[in-house]
Amino acid sequence: MDKYRVLEIKESVFESNDREADKLRQELKQEKTFLLNLMSSPGSGKTTTLMATIEALKDDLRIGIMEADIDSDVDAATISTSGVKVIQLHTGGMCHLDAGMTRQGLEGLGTDDVDLAILENIGNLVCPAEFDTGAVKNAMILSVPEGDDKPLKYPLMFSICDVLLVNKIDVAPYFNFDLDKCIERVHKLNPNMKVFPISALKKEGIEPWANWLKEQVKEWQEA
């Protein structure tokens, strides 16, 4: 496998993560690179969603993916089959990425030729919500098997995200998942949250989400 690099990222030394995140965002603005931070529980389908999103957008945007994981390269290996640029980031046990760590990843990836950079954060609904990575937008996935009560239990994550992908809707008949109730709980925490029900595996519902994302990238590049 030489289709992707593996980068061991180091703990950040910056005093203020928020300041570092703002600085990174300003630099990305100048470079006309849009950074999306994608978060979720383990196993909600982040990588599969990325594969479907790449397929929908790769003719329109130059895409680069950062796959953060505590260990293993399985996700970068998967993404590399899509033909887009990808780097595997190993966090050495860290449960989240902050702006300094994201900067290391972006430098490793190289963003000169990237319109849309996506960080697949560590699978964790708690810690990643507490750290601004410097992303322009935060996205999260909640998969149907996890249950419609998750906004009640992980309110910060649902509060800081701009968009929610409700994934694995193809298996909804086999679970007690009430989409309306879930969305109601989400909007109580975060009235502006965009919600897209999708099945990444079955490639259902991808177009509205991909169009929304493309629009965000264009706005960022043109504003």
Added chain:
Amino acid sequence: MDKYRVLEIKESVFESNDREADKLRQELKQEKTFLLNLMSSPGSGKTTTLMATIEALKDDLRIGIMEADIDSDVDAATISTSGVKVIQLHTGGMCHLDAGMTRQGLEGLGTDDVDLAILENIGNLVCPAEFDTGAVKNAMILSVPEGDDKPLKYPLMFSICDVLLVNKIDVAPYFNFDLDKCIERVHKLNPNMKVFPISALKKEGIEPWANWLKEQVKEWQEA
């Protein structure tokens, strides 16, 4: 709702968590209380598994449950319907419980009349693995929809647990989940890991797991 108490637990001040955990275990040994630390991703079915486990064991053991959550009381409300003693622990945003926090929970629960205390830890495959809670055994749940690659991605969690419940096996036909491959990956990290495939919702496979747990409690109380 007055069937359970809600306790706001505070961050621990102990210098060495490992020492505090050992001390707690020794005290539990003298009280003949067995403490199980149950961990998993969000939405893997911890509370449903507890409900099925309580039903299988409540005639044989005096059970007390600590439901840890960042926010919400939904799990304690559910458990309280089983008739066993339960307390809801709020961690105030903390992503894990350590031994000091677990001690606060046990004191809140009251363990004089408890053979088996179970801590439902925060839904998170990363941080809880790093902190000894003082439990006699660590258990984890991996649910089928999360995927059979999770041992590759969260190796520490799979390494420090004594028992793995593979939950939601009733929906296995709708997912690409290879149980044999999963168990092979688990045993590569942790050759002694006990594995029980279950469906907590359908109450399938509960008896072997409950019998194993009952045996552990008896050994702890008699040794």
